Amino acid sequence: MSESIPSPHEHIVFTEFDDTEGVLVDLNSKRYYTLNETAMIIWRGLERKRTRTEIIRDITDAYDVTPEHAAQSLDKLVATLRARKLLPADGGQ
Template identity: 35%
Template sequence: MTRLDEPTLRPRANVLLTELGDGTGALLDLDTKFYFTLNRTGVAIWQSLSGEGSAGGGEWATLTGMLCRRFAVAPEQAAADLEAFVAALREAGLIELSGGERAGGGPG
């Protein structure tokens, strides 16, 4: 269950993921025509945001738990990595946040 003060993340509809053979990927923003490269962790997060991963959903707790399980990292490390990645996605305009405040302050 999502707490009321936690945002839900979702990819913008105009952003496409292309997975590469080595587990990495590239995002294409169809509006700006810019590409963004993703490492394996970034691909896993993006797939989860898109509902493609086994732990689909854009809630912070879901994403943090997925990172802990998939990459064998501590919850604190997963949360810190998620914060940084989401801040970068927001800055690039690739995701939307609804409710709560995280990653750059302000609601989505």
């Protein structure tokens, strides 16, 4: 898995309900998705163009989890976001 993760598409709007739940709205497909607390940390990292290593550190700083486990969870979520076309398939916009 490469260090660089693509930033979210411009047409995906993220709204944070509170610290525990957020919503992504795809303005093109007119569909929305909910994110749990951990997924929100990852999405915020993607929006801020943080590297994979930095996002893993964000997760391990906040949660009782090993870097290896956090990395696996990050990669799995990124794959899901790509499958739902919420992230570009490769680096860049």
